[in-house]
Amino acid sequence: MIEEYLLRLEKNLMVGSARWVADFRESFRGYQIEGTRFDMMVRGGMKAKGFLLSRLFSFLVMPNYQVACFVYSHDLEANALRNLVKGLLKHIKEIGVDWAWLVIPKEGPFSTKTQRMVESIDYRELGIALVDVAGREIVTSSSYVGKRMRDHIKCFP
Amino acid sequence: MKKRIAPLQIGSLARSIFIVLLLLTLLWSLISRLFLGDILISRPLLLANLVLSLILGWFLYRYYIRIVFLYDDEGFELHKGQRIIGGKWGEFSTVSLVHVGGGNFVIRLYRDVEEFLDLPASALRLDPHQFHFEVIKFMGENPTRPSNEKRLNNFPAS
Numbered sequence: 001m002i003e004e005y006l007l008r009l010e011k012n013l014m015v016g017s018a019r020w021v022a023d024f025r026e027s028f029r030g031y032q033i034e035g036t037r038f039d040m041m042v043r044g045g046m047k048a049k050g051f052l053l054s055r056l057f058s059f060l061v062m063p064n065y066q067v068a069c070f071v072y073s074h075d076l077e078a079n080a081l082r083n084l085v086k087g088l089l090k091h092i093k094e095i096g097v098d099w100a101w102l103v104i105p106k107e108g109p110f111s112t113k114t115q116r117m118v119e120s121i122d123y124r125e126l127g128i129a130l131v132d133v134a135g136r137e138i139v140t141s142s143s144y145v146g147k148r149m150r151d152h153i154k155c156f157p
Numbered sequence: 158m159k160k161r162i163a164p165l166q167i168g169s170l171a172r173s174i175f176i177v178l179l180l181l182t183l184l185w186s187l188i189s190r191l192f193l194g195d196i197l198i199s200r201p202l203l204l205a206n207l208v209l210s211l212i213l214g215w216f217l218y219r220y221y222i223r224i225v226f227l228y229d230d231e232g233f234e235l236h237k238g239q240r241i242i243g244g245k246w247g248e249f250s251t252v253s254l255v256h257v258g259g260g261n262f263v264i265r266l267y268r269d270v271e272e273f274l275d276l277p278a279s280a281l282r283l284d285p286h287q288f289h290f291e292v293i294k295f296m297g298e299n300p301t302r303p304s305n306e307k308r309l310n311n312f313p314a315s
Contacts, residue, residue: 007286014256026265027254029293049258 002073005133008155013042018152022067023048033091040071065098073105078117101149105131115139163225164282174214246295254289
């Protein structure tokens with residue numbers, strides 16, 4: 001079920017509704033950051049290619065932000081999540097990503113502690129979402145980036 | 158035995174025929190203007206031009222544009238017309254799926270930080286996501302190695 005969700009998410013990011021937010025162009029599976037292995041990392045920019053007018057509009061209006069979406073489908077407790085987020089924030093800074101999404105899908109509900117922790121996180125450059133694939137529920141962080149991701153990661157199998 | 162993927166790329170074939178038709182028309186216009194003093198247009202000439210364009214366009218497509226892909230779990234061969242690019246899966250350190258626009262995907266194989274090779278999954282009418290998984294399997298357990306981080310620092314700006 002998680003694999004199916006990842007596949008749908010990858011499609012939605014690259015050619016689906018998420019293209020209204022950013023042009024997610026390149027997808028890596030099994031992406032490593034030091035000791036942590038993310039199931040997927042999709043990277044892109046905010047300048048869409050398009051044809052004449054959209055290209056011109058994008059060139060003139062859109063900021064040249066580099067963006068990424070990381071997916072980590074392992075069970076996480078609040079402490080592990082804190083460390084993961086810290087490591088990720090450091091990494092996105094290193095690779096020059098301006099903002100990123102972190103999607104944590106799981107078959108089943110997350111603990112209340114983890115949910116509360118995610119809701120209280122307010123990093124400007126990182127949006128976090130806990131996705132209960134079986135229960136079709138999403139909890140996101142309270143930042144603008146976090147709130148915006150809800151509609152684009154809602155691709156349940 | 159290597160699996161052979163060689164679908165008819167209708168778009169490329171149509172493009173080759175159109176290019177040849179355009180060139181032949183321009184050539185005929187020039188010749189006719191130089192030797193007859195006017196651009197001669199007639200139905201048999203147009204038909205002959207069209208038939209010639211179909212034949213030459215097909216040759217242009219067949220020998221210079223057509224993409225044929227052969228692969229097994231050891232390596233692959235990518236034929237672009239008469240050019241052949243080959244490699245072993247083990248030579249590459251990282252693989253990714255890239256959307257190149259218009260719903261077309263390529264599988265990008267990174268040899269190192271700068272050098273990469275694109276396998277045109279959509280042009281070969283392969284399911285890009287499935288093919289990505291297949292290549293990951295060929296490359297082994299870990300499709301992104303630590304060198305990946307270094308490469309991502311040089312990720313091209315959009």
